Amino acid sequence: MKKRLLILTLLLCSQVAIFAEYYSKIAIVDMEKIVEVYFSQTEEMRDIKQIRDNIKKEAEKINKEINELELKKIAADRDDDKVLVAQLELDLEKLRSYLQDFIRINNAKVKSRLTALYQSQSLSGKIFRIIKQIGQEEGYTLILRKGSEYDILYYSDWIDITDQVIARLKA
Numbered sequence: 477m478k479k480r481l482l483i484l485t486l487l488l489c490s491q492v493a494i495f496a497e498y499y500s501k502i503a504i505v506d507m508e509k510i511v512e513v514y515f516s517q518t519e520e521m522r523d524i525k526q527i528r529d530n531i532k533k534e535a536e537k538i539n540k541e542i543n544e545l546e547l548k549k550i551a552a553d554r555d556d557d558k559v560l561v562a563q564l565e566l567d568l569e570k571l572r573s574y575l576q577d578f579i580r581i582n583n584a585k586v587k588s589r590l591t592a593l594y595q596s597q598s599l600s601g602k603i604f605r606i607i608k609q610i611g612q613e614e615g616y617t618l619i620l621r622k623g624s625e626y627d628i629l630y631y632s633d634w635i636d637i638t639d640q641v642i643a644r645l646k647a
Contacts, residue, residue: 501615505607506622506638511593514645520593524586531582538575542568606644610637
């Protein structure tokens with residue numbers, strides 16, 4: 477009787493272990509990395525990079541003008557030319573304000589284009605089909621989107637299937 481009970485207990489424990497293992501296979505996907513890697517060679521991403529480069533160049537040019545005006549203001553202040561100092565302060569204020577507006581407006585344009593790119597119906601559908609396919613093929617019961625550090629408190633690297641999704645997107 478004890479022998480049968482022991483065998484039944486061992487059989488039951490092995491079934492529970494198999495059952496628990498089946499239902500606990502979890503993966504994560506870093507969507508931002510997928511989009512960044514997948515789009516890195518597209519014309520749209522090259523255009524966005526070009527826009528960013530142009531913004532940076534223009535901002536550097538404006539900063540150079542600001543620095544030149546500041547040097548002129550220092551020289552005018554040293555020469556005790558109060559009228560020129562006042563005019564240069566106004567010019568500096570206008571230029572700094574323009575620079576802030578320029579950066580804010582152009583960064584908003586870039587963000588808008590990136591958002592449209594990320595939310596592309598055809599791409600997001602393709603990514604989710606691949607994620608589902610990997611999930612089914614490899615027996616995952618749950619695939620989470622990796623977000624900020626507050627979404628996932630801990631994960632082991634072996635559950636990250638991001639590179640698999642990227643590889644299939646590129647295939």
